[in-house]
Amino acid sequence: MIGIVEKIAEEQALVLSFALVGALMWLSALLSRRLTRGRIHASAIAIVAALALAWWGGVVTGGKKGLADIPAFAGLALMGGAMLRDFAIVATAFEVDVVEARKAGLLGVVALALGTIVPFVMGVIIAWSFGYRDAVSLTTLGAGAVTYIVGPVTGAALGASSPVIALSIAIGVLKAVLVMVATPMVARFIGLDNPRSAMAFGGLMGTVSGVAGGLAATDERLVPYGALTATFHTGIGCLFCPSLFFLIVSAIA
Amino acid sequence: MAIFGTALLALCTLLGVALGEGLGRLLHVKANVGGVGIAMLLLILAKIWLTRRGKLTPGMRLGVEFWAMMYIPIVVAMASQQNVLAAVEGGPMVLLTGVLVVATCFGLVGLLGRTTGGAR
Numbered sequence: 001m002i003g004i005v006e007k008i009a010e011e012q013a014l015v016l017s018f019a020l021v022g023a024l025m026w027l028s029a030l031l032s033r034r035l036t037r038g039r040i041h042a043s044a045i046a047i048v049a050a051l052a053l054a055w056w057g058g059v060v061t062g063g064k065k066g067l068a069d070i071p072a073f074a075g076l077a078l079m080g081g082a083m084l085r086d087f088a089i090v091a092t093a094f095e096v097d098v099v100e101a102r103k104a105g106l107l108g109v110v111a112l113a114l115g116t117i118v119p120f121v122m123g124v125i126i127a128w129s130f131g132y133r134d135a136v137s138l139t140t141l142g143a144g145a146v147t148y149i150v151g152p153v154t155g156a157a158l159g160a161s162s163p164v165i166a167l168s169i170a171i172g173v174l175k176a177v178l179v180m181v182a183t184p185m186v187a188r189f190i191g192l193d194n195p196r197s198a199m200a201f202g203g204l205m206g207t208v209s210g211v212a213g214g215l216a217a218t219d220e221r222l223v224p225y226g227a228l229t230a231t232f233h234t235g236i237g238c239l240f241c242p243s244l245f246f247l248i249v250s251a252i253a
Numbered sequence: 254m255a256i257f258g259t260a261l262l263a264l265c266t267l268l269g270v271a272l273g274e275g276l277g278r279l280l281h282v283k284a285n286v287g288g289v290g291i292a293m294l295l296l297i298l299a300k301i302w303l304t305r306r307g308k309l310t311p312g313m314r315l316g317v318e319f320w321a322m323m324y325i326p327i328v329v330a331m332a333s334q335q336n337v338l339a340a341v342e343g344g345p346m347v348l349l350t351g352v353l354v355v356a357t358c359f360g361l362v363g364l365l366g367r368t369t370g371g372a373r
Binding site (some may be wrong): 021046051058064068076093111127144169171174178180190192205208213232235238 | 292
C-alpha cells in the first residue's frame, strides 16, 4: 500500500501538484466565503497559506525550496518553477488593453528607475548602519534589496563573501514575500485599481514573484500590466548594481 | 485547434526569452533582460495580427486563455516553494531592510499614480 503511494508520488509528481494546489484553492475559496464573506480574496488566502506551508517545509526538511523539498510534494517545484510561471505570465498578455499599456509607457520607465535606485540606496544605508564598511558587501546588500536575483548576481560578480550573498538573498526573498502578503491590504490606499498604477507598481516593486502574487491576490485583471514592467526590473538591476552603482558606492565608502 | 494557441504562446515565450538572453549578453549582464516582457509584447502583436486577418478561432483562444487562467494556481505553487524560513530567520538587518523598502515603494506607487493621473 505504502509502496503504491510512494511510486505514484514519484511518477505523477506534476499531476499530484495540480490536485494539491486545486485542493488548497478550494479550501481557500471556502474560507474566503464563510469567514470573510468574500472580503479577503480566495487567492490571497491561498498564497499566504502556501507561504506558511513553505515555511513549515523549510523547518521539517532544512532545505531551501519550502514545501517542494518534501519528496511527496516535489511536483510543486515544476508547477511553480520559473518555466511554467513565465509561460503563464506571458499568456495573461492576451487580455492586455494596448491603449492603456501605451499610455503608461513613460510612467513605467520612471517607476523602473525609482524601483532600482530607491531600494538599492536604502539597502546600502541600512547595511552601513549595521557596521558593513567595504564597498563590495554594501553593494551586494543594496542589490539584494532590488530583487533576490540581483543580490547574488552582483555578489558573485564582485566577489562578495558567502554570508553576505546569503543575506542579500534573504533580503530579496523577504521583499517578495512581503509584497505578496501586503499588496491586497494596501491596494486601496495606494490607488492600485487601474492598469496605469499597476504598471507603476510592477516597475517599483520589481520582484516578479512578489508582483505576480500580490496582484493576483488583489485583482487578476491587473496582473499583465504589472508583469510587463516588473520583468525588466531584474535585468536592469543586474546591469547597474555591479557596474555603475558599485563605482559610486566605492567612491563614497 | 487549441494546440495552435498553446504553440503560439510557446513560440512567443521562447522567442522573447531568447531575445532577453541576447540583450543580456549584449549588455554583459548575467541575467535575462526583459525576456518575459518582450514575449508579452510579441503575443499582443500576434493577437492583433490574427484578429485583423480573421484567423483567431475560438479553439486557438482557448489554447492561450487556459494558461492565463492557470496563472494563479501556478503562483500558489510558486509561493509554496519559497525559502520563507531563511527570509524570516535572516535577522534584524534583513527584516528592517525588507520592511522599509517595501513600505517606501508602496508609498511611491501611490505618489506616482496620483501625480501622473492629475497631469493628464
